[in-house]
Amino acid sequence: MAATGETLTSERILEATEEVLRRHGPAKATVVDVARALGVSHGTVYRHFRTKAALREAVTKRWLDRTSELLAGIVAEDGDPEVRLRDWLAALFAAKRRKAGLDPELFATYTVLTDENGEAVADHVTDLIAQLTRIVRDGTESGGFTVSDPATAARAVFHATGRFHDPAYAREWQRPGIEDEFTALVDLLVRGLRSPSP
Template structure:
C-alpha cells in the first residue's frame, strides 16, 4: 500500500518532469497533480532533494538492471565484459535517441544529485571489478593490478557511455569504434599489460 503510493508519487513526478522540465520537480507540484496533500507526499519524501534523488536513482536503476544481469550470468568473463560494455553504450544511446528531452532533464537532475551519481559510478566499478575477478579466477585474464584494470575498462570506453559525449554525438551508432576499443581492452587484460 505504502509502496504503491510511493510508486504513484514517482510516476507523477516523472510525468511533470517530462512536461515541464526538472525545475518543476517540487513536492507541492507533485502533490497537486495527484490531488494529494503535501503532508502525504512528505511522508514519503521529506524534501525536494529527496524526491529528486529518488527519481534519479530510479532512472539509473533502469540503466544498471540489465548490466547486473550480465555480471550475475554464467559464461566466459571476456564475453560478458564485452556484452556489458556494449549494453551500457546501447542503453545510453537509446535514452538519447528515444527521449532526448527526458535525457536532458535527467542530466540536469543528476547534476544536483552528486551522491547518487557517485553511488552509480561505484556500482559500475563494482560490476567491472567482479567481471575481471571472474576472468582472473578462470585464467582468462592475467591481471596484476585489479583496480587499474577496472579503471582501464571504464576510462577507455567512456567515449561511448558518458551522457555528455553520447548527447554530443546525438546518439550516433558508434558500435564499430566501440568494438575496436573493447578488443584492445580484452587484449590488455589477457596479455598481462596491467
C-alpha cells in the same frame, strides 16, 4: 490521478515525478505539480519525501538503478568472462543511447538532476565499477585475463569507455560509425586485459 482508495506509495510518487519532470523540466517542476498529478495534497508527498531535494535525489537514483539492474543480470551469468565483459559494455552503451534517443527531454532532465545529486551518481559509478571488477576477476581466475589487480583494471576499462556512457557525449552517440569506434575500443581493451603485465 490516484484512484480513490489506492494506497500512495513512494514508487507511485516517483513515477508521477518522472512524468512531471518530463512535462515541465527540472527548473519548473514542483512538488505541488507532483501532488496535483497524483490527486493528493503536497503535504502527502512530503510525508514520503521530506524535501524537494530528497524527491529529486530519489527519482535520480531510481533512474540510475534501472541501468545497474540491467547490467547486474549480465554479471550474474555463467560463461566466458570476455563475452560477459563485451556484453556488459555493449548493454551500458545501448541503455544510455536508448535513454538519450527515445526520450531526449527526460534524458536532458536527468542530466541536470545527476549534476545536482553527486552522491547518487558516485554510488552508481561505484556499483558499475564493482560489477566490472567481478567480471574481470572471473576472467583473471579462469586465466582469460592476466591482470594483477582486477579492481584497478575494471576502473580503467570504465573510464576508458566513458565516451560511450557519459551523458556529456550523448550528441555523438547517433553519429555514423560510432558502433565501429565502440567495437574497436572494446577490442583494444580486451587485448590489454589478455596481455601479460610487463
